[in-house]
Amino acid sequence: MARMSGASPAGDSDGRLMDPNDPLPAPGRVQVAGERDQAAEDHGVPHANSDAHAHGEVRLFPDGPTSTVEAVFDGYRGYVQSDDDSDAESTDSDIEHSFFVERHGRLFHYHGNLPYPLPADELEQNRQIVQHLCLQHLLGSNFVGPVPELLSPDGGEGDICVLDLGTGTGRWVMEMAHQYPTAHFVGIDIVPIYPASDFENVTFQLGNIMEPLNFANESFDIVHARCISTSVRDYPELLREIARVLKPGGLFIGGEWARRASFAPHRDPDRDLAVHAPGIQAMFEAISSGLRDRKGIDRAFGPVMAAWLSDTGVFNYIVEEKFYMPIGDWPTHADASALRGVDYAARFSRMSPDDITDHLKIVGNYFRAVIDRYAKNMCPMLLESGNPLQSVKDLLRRYRHDLRHVEGMVCVYHAVHARKM
Numbered sequence: 001m002a003r004m005s006g007a008s009p010a011g012d013s014d015g016r017l018m019d020p021n022d023p024l025p026a027p028g029r030v031q032v033a034g035e036r037d038q039a040a041e042d043h044g045v046p047h048a049n050s051d052a053h054a055h056g057e058v059r060l061f062p063d064g065p066t067s068t069v070e071a072v073f074d075g076y077r078g079y080v081q082s083d084d085d086s087d088a089e090s091t092d093s094d095i096e097h098s099f100f101v102e103r104h105g106r107l108f109h110y111h112g113n114l115p116y117p118l119p120a121d122e123l124e125q126n127r128q129i130v131q132h133l134c135l136q137h138l139l140g141s142n143f144v145g146p147v148p149e150l151l152s153p154d155g156g157e158g159d160i161c162v163l164d165l166g167t168g169t170g171r172w173v174m175e176m177a178h179q180y181p182t183a184h185f186v187g188i189d190i191v192p193i194y195p196a197s198d199f200e201n202v203t204f205q206l207g208n209i210m211e212p213l214n215f216a217n218e219s220f221d222i223v224h225a226r227c228i229s230t231s232v233r234d235y236p237e238l239l240r241e242i243a244r245v246l247k248p249g250g251l252f253i254g255g256e257w258a259r260r261a262s263f264a265p266h267r268d269p270d271r272d273l274a275v276h277a278p279g280i281q282a283m284f285e286a287i288s289s290g291l292r293d294r295k296g297i298d299r300a301f302g303p304v305m306a307a308w309l310s311d312t313g314v315f316n317y318i319v320e321e322k323f324y325m326p327i328g329d330w331p332t333h334a335d336a337s338a339l340r341g342v343d344y345a346a347r348f349s350r351m352s353p354d355d356i357t358d359h360l361k362i363v364g365n366y367f368r369a370v371i372d373r374y375a376k377n378m379c380p381m382l383l384e385s386g387n388p389l390q391s392v393k394d395l396l397r398r399y400r401h402d403l404r405h406v407e408g409m410v411c412v413y414h415a416v417h418a419r420k421m
């Protein structure tokens with residue numbers, strides 16, 4: 001039986017691969033195979049500092065930021081070094097095809113009626129993992145909000161459960177499960193690109209977040225949903241489902257990108273993308289049109305998540321934060337201070353200003369590769385939206401030219417957290 005490279009397909013307890021027509025599996029615990037730290041190492045989970053661990057937080061840069069951030073990205077160095085088309089074809093030669101359909105030489109989820117436009121193959125999985133690392137190193141953590149309060153061993157009564165919606169490669173779940181071993185983590189996705197977990201406190205399962213969630217009322221302490229703004233059409237409806245499955249006092253953590261890149265506000269707030277980076281502007285216009293006209297997703301969720309949470313009437317303590325992810329290695333010392341804003345001192349208190357600048361340069365360089373691949377991975381949708389092949393190729397060429405040559409751009413990450421009343 002063929003297997004997915006880079007991640008293992010889901011299987012039942014007999015090891016039989018699940019058929020997409022099978023009913024979704026019931027939640028269950030995954031068997032432990034081997035010693036816990038070994039399992040963490042196998043999954044590339046960063047080693048939590050033990051002091052910090054005891055206090056419910058992970059210090060990502062215990063031995064100096066530059067060497068650590070380089071080490072964390074190490075397995076993905078080729079990601080920024082590869083030239084434009086060296087990864088033009090999917091490399092998944094040995095894959096479980098029944099969960100996927102092939103279009104334009106890429107593998108996608110097989111649910112024709114769901115809007116999600118990105119592939120699910122190894123190229124996209126790698127993009128998700130590098131994006132995860134970039135976000136982790138921009139935020140200085142895998143989360144915003146009072147997570148340690150809820151997940152630290154003496155922080156709650158009974159089972160502590162966390163749900164991750166649209167879990168993708170499961171990287172966030174695996175790292176959090178390592179950091180908080182007394183909590184149980186459940187990750188759901190429409191395709192089994194998550195790993196075959198050998199952590200006893202992790203369950204991955206197939207699930208569709210555009211339908212009522214397959215969980216009882218008030219069953220989770222935390223619900224996490226990151227980068228799902230092209231996965232659902234009706235985010236307010238999903239928020240109502242999230243409220244249903246959260247326990248009273250439970251925490252929702254959401255994070256979404258703005259729909260398009262922009263210039264860093266502290267540099268030149270009036271700088272017009274259409275004038276100074278027309279290739280980037282054109283690509284984001286084309287993606288927005290495709291999402292709206294072909295997929296029925298008519299707006300970015302990031303800027304409105306907090307208002308929608310408030311509209312539900314069941315969340316309070318709603319906190320919204322904006323993080324500016326540099327695109328490329330342009331940040332100077334002054335830029336680094338401005339980009340970090342009020343969180344600069346608190347989150348990176350152990351780093352010198354020079355280290356923070358170096359750190360942002362490295363992260364920005366990787367992130368430029370992430371949004372390069374993002375546009376490339378959106379190209380099948382652009383073709384299916386009626387754009388001729390040659391015009392899609394031109395769009396991508398002009399976009400990549402601007403990514404390489406225009407300085408000072410960012411992608412805004414909107415992070416929100418709120419408590420259920």
Ligand SMILES: C[S@@+](CC[C@H](N)C(=O)[O-])C[C@H]1O[C@@H](n2cnc3c(N)ncnc32)[C@H](O)[C@@H]1O
Pocket residue numbers: 109114116120128129132165166167168169172188189190191207208209210225226227228230231232
């Ligand atoms: C951009 S990825 C983000 C993955 C992960 N949350 C992260 O931040 O790394 C979006 C994920 O949502 C999944 N997805 C899309 N539509 C979905 C749906 N209707 N139900 C569940 N998952 C979905 C995709 O398969 C993909 O893995």
